[in-house]
Amino acid sequence: MPKKLAKSNTFSTIASSASDLSTASAHLLPANLPPILTDGGPLPKLFVFDLDYTLWPFWVDTHVSGSTLKPVPGSNNTSVADKVGEHYSFYADVPAVLYALPLLGVRVGVASRTCAPDLAREMLKLLHVHPPPPAQTQQQQQDDYGTGSSSKKKGSSSGxxxxxxxxxxxxxxxxxxxxxxxxxxxxxxxxxxxxxxxxTGLPYGEFLFFDDESRNRDTESLGVTMCLVRDGVSWSEVARGVAEWRRRKAVSALADGGPAE
Structure with a gap:
């Protein structure tokens, strides 16, 4: 298999403002949410994700064999198998991220240039996102994210x-x-x-885009904020992306002569 598939998986222990979350939504949020997502500050209205090596650790048009997939027995629909029995799933934090963002009132989209769009869509249909563990206390969040970094553990190459x-x-x-x-x-x-x-009708300044290829920074010419990820999307990468988006929003507001939010 191509070399990139052998890259280590990313594991870590853990989107508009979350300050007005209803109690019904708040109790469904995952444990170890980065504090920046619930501190009452502004958040992007749209999160956009690449697929390959961003949401999952493989190239769907290269590593996956055949044109049909099936759920892996016993995986609770969190892993799928191709025709030769190889298993594929999301990076470890991705299901919790995807589950949490809609609860926070954030819209979510995909931008992928894969040459196997039908297979990518099929994978997104077969992979299920399950409710993560409920939110921790504020003190636990601070303990986990006080340094602004996440812990990483080695995992299998397929997520x-x-x-x-x-x-x-x-x-x-x-x-x-x-x-x-x-x-x-x-x-x-x-x-x-x-x-x-x-x-969506949303301005580009409300876009936060996660991608693993630096060449796609050309999207920033539109006003999009891009967060370059090297080992897939994790909660720490989400926090880093939001922090950069806020920084740019503040700079833009000051340049326009208005107060920074």
């Missing part, structure tokens, strides 16, 4: 799946969580962003 927590919500197909739409086709990420903007 840890995750998301099989004991929260009281219902599991959902991953594809159903991307309410802003799926832009999955070979093209420029600029075109993907433009399509998402037309669909």
């Amino acid at each position: 840890g799946g995750g998301g099989g927590g004991s929260g009281s919500g219902k599991p959902r197909k991953a594809i159903d969580l991307f309410d802003a739409g799926l832009e999955i086709y070979p093209s420029s990420k600029l075109r993907h962003m433009e399509a998402l903007q037309r669909r």
